[in-house]
Amino acid sequence: MKLTFIGAGGVRTPLVIQSVLAYQNRLPLDTVCMMDIDPERLELMKLACKPRLAKGAKFNIEWTTDAKKAISGADFIVTTFREGSLESRVIDEQVPLKYGVLGQETTGPGGFAMALRTVPVILKYVEMIRKWAPNAWLLNFTNPAGILTETITRVAGFEHAVGICDNPSAMLRAAAAFLKVEPEKLFPEYYGINHLGWMRSLYLNGRDVVPDMIRAIKESGEFLEHFPFDIHEIEALGTIPNEYVYFYYYPRKSVENLLKSGQSRALQILPFNQELYASLRRIRDEEEDPKKIQAVYLHYLAQRHGTYMTLETGQQTQLVAEDVKEEEQDAAEVMDESAEGYSVVALNVIEALMVSPKVMILNVPNRGALPGMADDDVVETTVMVGNGVVRPFAMGPLPDADLGLMKSVKAYERLTIDASVKDSYPLALKALTLHPLVPGYDIAKKILDDYLAQHGDYFPKLRYTKID
Numbered sequence: 001m002k003l004t005f006i007g008a009g010g011v012r013t014p015l016v017i018q019s020v021l022a023y024q025n026r027l028p029l030d031t032v033c034m035m036d037i038d039p040e041r042l043e044l045m046k047l048a049c050k051p052r053l054a055k056g057a058k059f060n061i062e063w064t065t066d067a068k069k070a071i072s073g074a075d076f077i078v079t080t081f082r083e084g085s086l087e088s089r090v091i092d093e094q095v096p097l098k099y100g101v102l103g104q105e106t107t108g109p110g111g112f113a114m115a116l117r118t119v120p121v122i123l124k125y126v127e128m129i130r131k132w133a134p135n136a137w138l139l140n141f142t143n144p145a146g147i148l149t150e151t152i153t154r155v156a157g158f159e160h161a162v163g164i165c166d167n168p169s170a171m172l173r174a175a176a177a178f179l180k181v182e183p184e185k186l187f188p189e190y191y192g193i194n195h196l197g198w199m200r201s202l203y204l205n206g207r208d209v210v211p212d213m214i215r216a217i218k219e220s221g222e223f224l225e226h227f228p229f230d231i232h233e234i235e236a237l238g239t240i241p242n243e244y245v246y247f248y249y250y251p252r253k254s255v256e257n258l259l260k261s262g263q264s265r266a267l268q269i270l271p272f273n274q275e276l277y278a279s280l281r282r283i284r285d286e287e288e289d290p291k292k293i294q295a296v297y298l299h300y301l302a303q304r305h306g307t308y309m310t311l312e313t314g315q316q317t318q319l320v321a322e323d324v325k326e327e328e329q330d331a332a333e334v335m336d337e338s339a340e341g342y343s344v345v346a347l348n349v350i351e352a353l354m355v356s357p358k359v360m361i362l363n364v365p366n367r368g369a370l371p372g373m374a375d376d377d378v379v380e381t382t383v384m385v386g387n388g389v390v391r392p393f394a395m396g397p398l399p400d401a402d403l404g405l406m407k408s409v410k411a412y413e414r415l416t417i418d419a420s421v422k423d424s425y426p427l428a429l430k431a432l433t434l435h436p437l438v439p440g441y442d443i444a445k446k447i448l449d450d451y452l453a454q455h456g457d458y459f460p461k462l463r464y465t466k467i468d
Contacts, residue, residue: 001028004074007081008034009041017049019343029059035070044280051290072132080141083118084458093264095450099443102254106195107247108437111144113451117458119420122148126156139346146194147413149363150378163363166341190361191395194380195244228313257314276300357386372403408436425462
């Protein structure tokens with residue numbers, strides 16, 4: 001089996017390798033191919049992965065900038081790239097803040113800008129996969145995950161594809177830890193679209209434990225590490241929202257907190273990434289000391305993890321102490337914990353398709369599972385993965401408020417895809433105007449025009465075409 005990652009120059013690559021090593025005895029892996037269009041960043045991530053790979057990889061690993069080499073013969077292809085790098089994300093998020101609007105890389109105008117420049121790229125990769133690996137499964141990490149997965153399945157018509165986000169899986173793991181059971185013991189009823197979803201029910205031995213959990217959360221004040229909601233609101237809702245729903249429930253507070261901090265998440269983590277790459281360059285140019293490599297990467301993880309969602313929620317930064325331990329066991333534990341996200345979800349999908357079926361939460365075409373959503377809408381919901389297929393469970397009637405918000409955001413997503421495919425300024429403006437977090441046409445136009453001016457060649461050259 002050949003497994004390919006497109007976008008391996010990104011900072012998550014050591015965590016990906018950590019996950020693959022943990023699963024190498026569970027999957028028939030022959031080759032893992034790490035591909036990126038940036039040769040230097042790919043080289044630096046290869047260096048960052050050396051301490052982990054030295055512990056015994058049973059598969060061949062390839063590092064390449066050649067898309068054809070990476071895709072050809074692959075059985076599973078994971079897309080995890082960022083078009084325009086983190087510098088473009090800074091523009092995505094800072095421009096809307098100037099007008100008092102949340103940027104955020106997936107939710108709101110930030111996700112809109114990222115989608116406009118990424119949709120054409122993902123469509124090109126689908127063409128390559130059809131040509132060089134037509135039977136491969138495409139697992140999309142690339143954000144905005146829901147919009148891009150819908151581009152793959154609805155626009156390109158590529159059926160062997162799912163979108164992956166680690167937030168619902170993290171919710172399930174947190175719930176399992178809270179209940180002191182293994183995650184596999186729980187059956188979640190989760191519905192929504194990417195970064196806009198709710199855990200309605202969670203069954204343990206045939207009994208829904210969500211009401212008990214909400215009561216326990218109210219008493220203890222603890223559940224998820226980054227749980228930004230007022231527990232009284234959750235009690236009234238009767239469901240547990242994905243943490244990203246915070247931006248829809250508290251849009252004004254989110255913007256106020258960001259303006260108070262003077263920066264968006266992209267600006268917050270940009271120096272972390274720059275420091276990581278710069279440190280790896282120094283190690284490469286001096287001597288490849290495995291302990292230094294390990295310490296540099298663990299320091300990066302501590303910075304990123306300790307600041308997650310602190311700006312938007314106004315929570316206090318919780319940076320880990322600088323004296324990162326160098327013992328191999330400690331490092332492995334830190335890496336394992338951090339690697340539980342995207343890459344483990346992807347590997348679970350592969351294992352379920354090939355070996356043993358699993359119940360998961362993924363981004364897939366609706367197929368009638370969520371009443372009120374179109375059959376070809378990509379939704380984020382509970383699915384069965386096995387025997388080479390992925391199928392969503394029927395969720396039954398959804399709360400009107402949740403469905404209404406989902407449909408509003410989905411209408412914006414579909415227009416955004418159409419605008420990118422057609423290079424249409426009117427469609428792009430209409431999409432952004434209709435987004436629930438954007439206060440009307442005038443602000444939408446200012447944001448869109450600023451994106452066109454600041455993004456340069458990384459943004460499509462939108463034309464003033466007539467809307468059909």
